[in-house]
Amino acid sequence: MTRAPDAAPPRIAVLADDLIWATRLADGVRRAGGEAVPVRSAEGLGGALGSVGGCIVDLTARAYDPLACLGSATAAGVAAIAVGQHDDAETRRAARTAGATRVYSYRALFEQGDRELGAWVDSLASGAVGTAGVAGAAGKEERA
Numbered sequence: 480m481t482r483a484p485d486a487a488p489p490r491i492a493v494l495a496d497d498l499i500w501a502t503r504l505a506d507g508v509r510r511a512g513g514e515a516v517p518v519r520s521a522e523g524l525g526g527a528l529g530s531v532g533g534c535i536v537d538l539t540a541r542a543y544d545p546l547a548c549l550g551s552a553t554a555a556g557v558a559a560i561a562v563g564q565h566d567d568a569e570t571r572r573a574a575r576t577a578g579a580t581r582v583y584s585y586r587a588l589f590e591q592g593d594r595e596l597g598a599w600v601d602s603l604a605s606g607a608v609g610t611a612g613v614a615g616a617a618g619k620e621e622r623a
Contacts, residue, residue, distance in 0.1 A: 488514045489603040492527040492557075494548055495519070495537035500585070504535050504562070507592045511600040524548050528555040532603045536579070538563030538570050545570075546577040553578030558603060562588050 491513045495501035505515035516531055518524045521543040524534065534552045538545045538561050545561065552559040561574040565584035574582045581599070588595065 486604070488512055489532040489600055490514045490516050490530060491600065491603070492516045492518050492524055492531045492534035492552075494524050494534060494540075494543065494545075496540050496542040497537060500537050500539075500562075503589070504537065507588075507596045508535070508600065510593055511596040512604070513596075513600040521548050521551070525551060528552060528557050531557060533558045533560070533599070535559070536561045536574070538567070538574055538582075546573055549574055549577035549579050558599075560599065 489512075491508045493501060493504045493508060493515050495504055495517075496519050501517055501519070505517050508515040513533075516527050518527050519542060524536075524543075528534070528551065534548075534557055536545050536548050536552070536559060545563075549559050549561060559579050560581040560583070561571070561579040562583045562585060563571055563574065565586050571582045571584070581595075583591075583595065
């Protein structure tokens with residue numbers, strides 16, 4: 480990790496209304512060296528955007544519009560990634576259009592999450608990522 484030892488870890492909003500995925504995503508952020516800020520609604524995300532450096536949005540939601548939330552994060556200048564069903568390529572493509580710099584299937588994030596989230600959190604901590612994504616990796620959609 481490139482951040483100074485005394486620097487605060489990057490704060491990452493984790494928007495998921497499914498308790499299992501909310502817990503998995505927040506735990507992944509913590510393992511990656513970030514500070515997870517769990518939120519469960521669009522309003523909660525809106526309140527968190529001023530104090531976070533990134534956000535993860537679960538695309539399979541009933542309590543909020545995930546694409547609108549990705550748009551809100553992008554408009555606020557907060558780097559966003561998304562995770563969703565492996566067989567819903569249309570929603571994953573729409574998430575890229577809405578502002579997600581990376582979109583993972585649940586399986587890909589489950590299998591590669593520590594490495595992928597670690598690199599993303601490190602990039603946030605070093606300032607090498609913004610709404611355009613990790614330097615050199617923007618535009619990449621993960622598949623499983």
